[in-house]
Amino acid sequence: MTATSPDTTPPPAPSATPFLSVRDLHVRFTTEDGVVKAVDGLSFDLERGRTLGIVGESGSGKSVTNLAVLGLHERRGTEITGTITLDGRELTTAPESALEKLRGNKMAMIFQDSLTALSPYYTVGRQIAEPYRKHTGASRRDARRRAVEMLDKVGIPNAARRVDDYPHQFSGGMRQRAMIAMALVCDPELLIADEPTTALDVTVQAQILDLLKDLQRQTGSAIVLVTHDLGVVAHTVDDLLVMYAGRAVERGPVREVLGAPGHPYTWGLLGSMPRLTSDVDEPLVPIPGAPPSLLTPPPGCPFHPRCAHVAEVGGDRCRTERPELPAGRGAACHLTPGQRRTALAARLAPRPGRGGTR
């Protein structure tokens, strides 16, 4: 699903290939207990200046996908098939040295837990300056100036002084800002943000997301925003990809997906989160059961063990036949569009009798 960029970014790629294109990506880990299919046939595209949200529970393959894009997955025992092209360049087969030149430069990543993701042993300034020096060949002084500039840009007060602080001397929000500064120091064209706000207070979350948006507006980079929080997604991304058990189960423009979700799992996700718009008394509905083991994924639709609608589909279809995700907007589910509408409507109706706990 290609989204047309509404802003000033010139359309790239004379060819039809989008800026970032992931095709039929499979990531498998060999472990003691067997082969884990962490990502199983994932495809998506992303253009410059656009933001793609990826949501899903932990272990759904979101992070693995992003690590695979950057080539940061553990090499040993990991098998990757499919293609990842960035600006026309194939990444899965690229040599490590080529990837090193891209990382932090053309593509950068913001990690979830800034406390562990920043090295405790070096100053914030040094960690920000490091990729800058490496990729631009700047002098130590220039790099430092750049680090101060970046810290300033991400809203660290008194940046010139704080540049010499260590990460543990920063608050959580400031650390996350510093991490963003680090990711953006070389003006990357692709920014992958892996749950950048999960560990933060709600107010800080909003600030960080605003910051990301602002920066995107300035640089026109493409952003992949990984989260399990649909609330974050709603206001930030252009398109949304819902992942379950290593597969994309639904995708489409964010309004459409959130407004008219087509997959029971997406329904579950929406039901398990509080909404600002809804009544405080409205109970939250958790998805029953636990994510499936990726060692032995359920046959057919991987969601069927937790799905309340297996019966509606009828027969063994959910258990035996894997539903395809249609190109563009759509969901990988055997339910017919009509069944989906009915079921969704039923879900959205209040259920006073049940109290859910979180």
Next chain:
Amino acid sequence: MWRRFKRDRSGVVSAYIVAFFFLVAVTAPLLSKVYGKNPTETYGLDEPGLLNEFGYPVAPNGGISGRFWFGIEPTLGRDVLTQLVYGIRTSLLIATAATVLCVLTGVLVGVTAGYIGGRTDYLLGRFIDLLLAFPSQLSFIAFTPVVYSLFVSPGKETPTSLRVLTLILVLWVLGWMGMARLLRGQVLSLREREFVEAAKVTGASPWRIIRKELLPNLWTPILVQSTLMLPSVVTIEAGLSFIGVGILEPTPDWGRMFANGAHYYESDITYIFFPGLAMIIFVVAFNLLGDSVRDAFDPRTTR
């Protein structure tokens, strides 16, 4: 967990080897009966032709023969195999007893300090600091004679049991601190966990909390630590005997065989070979076992 362990082949093999050593130690008298020799008889002195005029075995390779499988001891002419078997018995007895005491003390002090906290924790912590500041090897050597002298009554033979007791005591007093430190840390972190909090709220007695809530969670570190501690105690005990403050003749002792071997090596290198090999196998097996136990209990560390 057990299943995990069983799948770890090197762990299982090591367990068998370790068990074999303990079996040897326990059944030493039986073995020596079957083999037809005992560790105290001076075959080389009693029978001409076994030792030469310098007191070394006449036969090559330390006198290894169909009769003396591991050869005979220079100058005293005793059978090396039975000496070794009984030596292992002595050493393992001391090491096991010392380890058990260390573990018990470590658990007691560690859990007490961690659970009660506050002033008790502080005092126990300083006490541990103090003991840790003792140069351990030096202290073993310095204090063993002191403890001996506390037991010895002049004019009577010091029974071997008292010597054994002394060694156990000395190894114990300066050996439990590591375990205590470790457990204290564990308990400190467990103490804040929900289930302990919950148990406290329901009014469970501290003893009950320790027994029912804490100890089950401490088994892993205790077991792993003990498995690592025992071989090191064995080697320390052997080191003491090597230096000459351990078990005396004629009680066979593993460590003293090294001391003797160090004397004899110029003319009879074979003598030190078997005790040395046995010790390497024993410690390797125990270390592997320790690794396996840890892996089995704590799969995260599997790498």
Next chain:
Amino acid sequence: MTKALRHRHRRSAAVALACWGAAGALVLTACSGGGGGGGGGGKSEGPGEDKTKASNYSLGTKEDSAGPAPEVKGAKKGGTVNVLQRDAFNHLDPGQIYFADVLAAQMLYNRSLTSYKVDDQGRVKVVGDLATDTGTASDGGRTWKFTLKDGLKFEDGSPITARDVRWGIERLYAPFETDGPLYIPQWLSGEGSTFRKALPDGPYEGKHLPSSVLDTPDDKTIIFHFLQPHADTPFATAMPNVGAVKAEKDTKQKYDNAPFASGPYKVGEYKVGKSLKLVRNEHWDPKTDPIRHQYADGFEISFGHQYADSTRRFLADQGGDKNALSFSSAVAPEMTEKVLKQADTRSRRFVEVQPYVDYMSINVDRVKDVRVRKAIAHAMPNGQILQQNGGATAGLLATNYLSPAMDGYRPTDPLGKKAKPSGDPEKARALLKEAGKEGMEIVYAYANTDVQQKVSVVVTQALERAGFKVQKKEVDANIWRTAVAEVKNKFDVYRNSWGADWPVSSTVIPLLFDSRQIADGSQNYSHLNNRAVDAEVDRINKIPDVKQAGPEWQKLADRILTEDVPAVPVFYNRQFSLWGSNIGGVRYQPVYGTVDPTGVFVK
């Protein structure tokens, strides 16, 4: 009172089988020391044959006492001798010296009134050293007169006079002089430590012994007036502390680190506990000295070389070790075989009998029945004990109380130990049965050292085979001496070792077996209390000629061993020395039981 030389060899690892008659043929290679050192007794056949070396002890004449010493064949001047010693010297002050290693070393820088001259055949003569002869006795042996030679000088060139000798003797009365032999002061002024009352501060406060005790009528004459007659005075004056000390240079305790030399070498540099460098003393005149040479430029003595270390270095014979020897370190027993098998060591080693004897004392107070004592004696596995001590190169199986190094020694064997080196359990059992003491409990005490632990194994085993029950009692090595020297000790059998200060048995039998010696700390460890023995001791002591007394001592010793059995002789110690190939003139000093460094040169 007197104490014998106690050699410092901690016999921690020593030695192998004795050359007993039975095993003799086998062991001959081990026992033949090889004709190194030029000393006699290249072969030591063991107690089976009369070694007769002992009978070679004699008093030298005036001519024997005149310098210079006969040249050593092939000797050259120059070069430095490296000396590897195990233990650091505990004293350099001649007044404090008593241990074998320092006794050997002091020969290089210190001269005494008389000294021992060893000839090529290993014969020992007592000769005048500072004195012109071995002294003249009068008043029935109570008064001894010595005359100093001409041309004697200290290291600063000042002459040595009778006053210096007097000072040297008087300073032995000072309270800090505790470690050396005290024959002369005790003979002059009283037994035990009572002699110190005669001159409590030594000569330092300006007081001196009256001339009725010690007289120096002129610069050359010294006259001793003893309380009792002492026929062996020439031997007593050969102790290193009967020499000259220059009063101005006497720094009391500090003299221990910087003695003022009268011999051919003087202290160059001394790092206590580490090394000692001896350099030529230019003022020493060879014409005055019948014993010493000054071939090497100096001696560099270093301490801390374990026997295994020094042996390995002599064996390798590389670099500076070619010029190395040791005064008292023996070949490490575990390397004996290696040394004997390495052909090139043949000309640079010796195995010699020392004046030290290992005994097993039996506490007569506790083991009252002589038959039981006999049983113990017969059961004692001498050969096995010796083997634990290092075997043939560490000692010879002993058959009686006197060392072959003693004057008048005869190879008697009253207990038939030669035939039964591992003990005679049957005979012992029979004796025990006769005494009706089968299963009797014996407390065997031993010092807790490596070797003694092993010895305890064989002793216990032998006694148990003879029908005893044995309680083994280990005693801390550092209190061993005091523990067994306690009269009221609770032990029955315990090892001790005795070495004579000079090769006359008056320094052995009375000390070990005279009932009047029984006291805490004394050497009558067995507490033998037999009036007849005491009387015989007195009788022999009165014989004015030491040569005639010799055989009498042997007879008495054998009588005690046959009738009273207060101790079992176990083995005679031997010194097994090895040195570097570039060293010549090494010979054995039979009185000290060490290498004699006086004729050593670098090839």
Next chain:
Amino acid sequence: MLRFLARRVLGALVIIVLISAITFFLFFALPSEPALMSCGKNCTPDALALINKNLGLDEPVPVQYWHYMAGIFTGRDFSVGHCPAPCFGYSFSNQQPVWGTIVDRFPTTLSITVGGAVVFLVVGVGIGMLAAAFRGTWVDKFFSSLSLIGNSLQIYFVGVIALAVLVSGLHWMDNPAYHPITENPGKWFTGMLIPWLVLSIIFIANYSRMTRSQMIEQMGEDHVRTARAKGLSRRTVFFRYAWRGALAPVVTIFGIDLGSLFGGAIITEFTFSLHGLGRLAVSSVGETDLPTLMAVMLVGCTAIVIANIVVDAAYAFIDPRVRLA
């Protein structure tokens, strides 16, 4: 930093005083008469009493302890002469000031320890990093099994074998001996080679195991991944980020090892007949030489507490999160 030092030094002093007191008092439980050692061969009860008086052994134990400890700072006067500060008393067995003996023996221990430590730290950490870098390959397996065996070796066995093979058998190396480095660096080196090697084999195993697992753990850390995501090369990340994190525990253990080795590498010294502090301690126990034993004990535990302080300071240096206070 200053506060940290002051606090820690104070604590260390308390520990040293306690340990020395325990040692001192325990030794009076020994059943021997130290004065006998200095009494020589003509010892009489009078002489013994005199020596006891001279050595101050006739006073109550606490007083003696006080004199001993005070003497370290002020020096003491003995009948034998003045013993200048630092005075650790006169040895009962050789009547020399103990401090001289310590000063004499310490270089041996220092040489063994420092030389050995350099070897085992460099080689051990090197091997550990190599194994971590080539994790899972034959390199890793080779070194891992090697260190497993090395970890199980005992000096008193390997040392003897090394002597038998390298010195007596093949004559490849010199007999272990101490020669002052100031006099003959070449001999110093060759004389120390075997002790270093043997000491190292055993410690290398420990350090390589620890380094390997620390490195692997660090390589799995988030911040290391971040560094990779910044485009830093594998090498840079390995040597700059992961190594820094792996360093802290290694340094801790190293400090503790070094501290305890300074008190005397007893078994090493024993095996190779080297005369360092460890052997001195053993012989002083055998000879009831209390002043010497005390001195070695003090040196040993001082080394340990200093090592602890240094380790903590180093830790703070390595890891800025740790604050010294």
